[in-house]
Structure formats: structure tokens, C-alpha cells
Amino acid sequence: xxxxxxxxxxxxxxxxxxxxxxxxxxxxxxxxxxxxxxxxxxxxxxxxxxxxxxxxxxxxxxxxxxxxxxxxxxxxxxxxxxxxxxxxxxxxxxxxxxxxxxxxxxxxxxxxxxxxxxxxxxxxxxxxxxxxxxxxxxxxxxxxxxxxxxxxxxxxxxxxxxxxxxxxxxxxxxxxxxxxxxxxxxxxxxxxxxxxxxxxxxxxxxxxxxxxxxxxxxxxxxxxxxxxxxxxxxxxxxxxxxxxxxxxxxxxx
Numbered sequence: 001x002x003x004x005x006x007x008x009x010x011x012x013x014x015x016x017x018x019x020x021x022x023x024x025x026x027x028x029x030x031x032x033x034x035x036x037x038x039x040x041x042x043x044x045x046x047x048x049x050x051x052x053x054x055x056x057x058x059x060x061x062x063x064x065x066x067x068x069x070x071x072x073x074x075x076x077x078x079x080x081x082x083x084x085x086x087x088x089x090x091x092x093x094x095x096x097x098x099x100x101x102x103x104x105x106x107x108x109x110x111x112x113x114x115x116x117x118x119x120x121x122x123x124x125x126x127x128x129x130x131x132x133x134x135x136x137x138x139x140x141x142x143x144x145x146x147x148x149x150x151x152x153x154x155x156x157x158x159x160x161x162x163x164x165x166x167x168x169x170x171x172x173x174x175x176x177x178x179x180x181x182x183x184x185x186x187x188x189x190x191x192x193x194x195x196x197x198x199x200x201x202x203x204x205x206x207x208x209x210x211x212x213x214x215x216x217x218x219x220x221x222x223x224x225x226x227x228x229x230x231x232x233x234x235x236x237x238x239x240x241x242x243x244x245x246x247x248x249x250x251x252x253x
Contacts, residue, residue, distance in 0.1 A: 003030035006170060006200045007052060007089075012066035014047060014056065021047050023224040024066070029170070034192060034201045036211035036232065039221035040253035045204045048221065049172050052202065053089035054082050070170070087114075090163035094175040096155035098147035098162075103130075103139050106147045106158055110166040125165045132198075133161035134191040153184025157191070164195075171195070173203045177210065189214050208248065212236050220244045 007029040014022040022044050029035055037045040050056045051064060054075060068075050075085055087110065098106050107129050108122045116122060126143065130136040135157040139150070147158050156176060163171060173192075177185035192201055192214055205211050211218055211232065218235040220227045220243070228235060228244045239245045247253050 003033070005029065006031050006071060007202075008067075008069045009051070010067040012048070012051060012064065012068060014044075014051060015063045016059070017061045021224050022051070025226050027219055027226060027229060029200055029202055030217075031200055032196055032198070033216040034196050034203060034214055036215035036218045037202065037204045037221060038206075038208070038211050038218060039227075039247070041206075043221040044224040045219075045221045046174050049174055049202060049204050052170070052172055053086050053091055054080075055091065057082065087166045088168055089170040089172060090166065090168035092156070092160055092163055092171065092173045092176045095179050096152055096159055098150075098155050098158055100146065100148055102144045103147045103150075103158055104143040107161050107165050109162060114166070126161075129161040129165040130158070132164050132191075132195060133157045134187060134194070135161065151184070153180045153187060156180060156184070156188060160188070160191070168199065170200045170202065173201065175204055175206060178206060185210070208236075220247060222247070 005028050009025060009027050012022055012025040013020060025048055037049060039045050047056065051068060056062045056064065064076065070085070070088060074080070099109060101109070104126055107126045111122060111125055127136060130139060135154060138154060139158070147155060150158065177188050180188070189210060192203070195201065203215065215232045217229065218232045219229040220235060222243055228239060228241045235244060236248055239248060
């Protein structure tokens with residue numbers, strides 16, 4: 001049975017001024033799968049990730065061509081509400097970036113922006129989201145303390161809870177564990193495996209072991225091109241392209 005596609009991208013080029021950073025990327029993402037984007041630094045994987053919720057719009061001089069659709073809707077159409085898009089396609093960055101508010105206020109931030117005022121609804125969203133983010137038991141007695149008082153791994157899970165609270169369909173993650181210790185990284189990986197049943201997750205990672213452990217599919221980028229995209233097992237055990245094999249085996253990168 002064919003999997004349901006959530007995001008499709010076709011012939012995506014991105015230019016910073018005259019520099020072509022993405023060179024015709026064709027890549028689709030299925031519902032309830034984790035896709036890892038791998039490749040050496042500067043290969044375009046984070047740039048590509050940011051095209052999927054129009055984060056590159058914030059950079060002067062960027063030009064994007066091609067076609068990116070969320071459930072068939074052109075996300076670059078002039079009629080697209082970018083705020084709404086970023087609710088549907090949430091983003092988690094490399095460095096944990098909680099706001100300088102309480103844990104509670106961090107999690108409900110997006111809901112309040114959307115006009116939700118009902119305390120019972122907000123309370124429920126906080127508990128549900130922080131449980132999904134596997135941190136509820138650690139913070140439930142200090143929801144009104146500053147999120148900045150938490151450890152890096154806890155901050156990152158609160159940030160993930162903040163993204164989950166607005167009930168996105170897709171979660172983009174740009175090396176979400178690279179700034180964290182191994183125990184925190186493992187907690188987040190286990191959480192992502194749980195979340196996969198409800199979300200489509202697209203993850204940029206430098207960590208080969210992480211990609212092989214948690215992703216269903218892997219895309220290998222090199223110098224702004226998509227070299228190979230397949231089931232993760234295939235990419236790691238039987239890659240079709242020599243460049244993929246060289247990268248996986250540590251010959252460069």
C-alpha cells in the first residue's frame with residue numbers, strides 16, 4: 001500500500017545572491033516516518049530543511065525556485081499564511097532556545113498567540129505536550145519556574161513540547177541533539193521514536209549512528225545536490241552511489 005505523502009518537493013533550487021546552495025532537490029516525505037538528512041558541513045541539508053517552513057524567507061537576497069507542497073498546497077504561493085505554515089511545520093534548532101519565561105508560558109506561547117485563553121485548555125496542552133516530550137515527570141512540580149533554569153537536555157525537550165503544543169503535522173529538527181550530552185541525546189531519540197506514530201519528522205544530523213538508529217529513510221546531500229535517498233538500511237548497508245559509500249564509511253566529511 002502506498003504511503004501517504006505529507007510534503008513533496010520538486011526541482012528546488014536556492015540561491016544566496018549568485019551562489020547556488022541547492023541544485024534541483026526532489027524529495028518527498030511520508031506520514032509517520034522519520035527521515036534523516038545527512039552529509040558533510042555546508043552540503044545544503046540545513047538550507048533545504050529551512051525551505052520546508054520558509055525560514056529562509058528571513059535571509060536577505062535568497063531566491064528559491066521549484067515546487068514545495070504540504071498536502072498538495074504550494075507553500076510558496078502568495079496566498080500562503082506563513083504563520084499558519086509554521087504552526088503546521090514546526091521547527092527545533094540545534095541550540096535549545098527556550099524563551100526567558102516559565103516552563104508553562106513557554107509551552108503555551110503558540111496557543112496564546114493563536115488566541116487561546118481558556119485556562120483548562122492551556123493546562124491540558126501543557127501536560128499533554130510535556131508528556132509527549134518525555135519531560136513531564138521532571139518538571140510537573142516546577143511549571144512556573146524559569147525554563148532557563150533547566151539543563152540543556154531538559155530545555156530542548158521543553159522546546160519540543162512548545163512545538164508539539166500547537167499540534168503541527170510535521171516537525172523539522174536541525175541537529176537537535178548535537179549540543180547535548182549522550183544521556184540527553186538518547187532520551188530525545190527515544191522520544192522521537194514514540195512521536196513518529198503521530199508526526200512526520202525530518203531530522204538533519206551529523207551523527208551517523210543516530211540516523212541509522214532512528215530514521216526510516218535517509219537522504220544524503222553533497223555540495224547542494226541530493227546524491228541518494230532510500231530506506232535507511234539500504235543507505236547504510238547497500239548504498240548505490242560511490243559518494244554515499246565513501247561518506248558512510250568515513251572517507252570524507
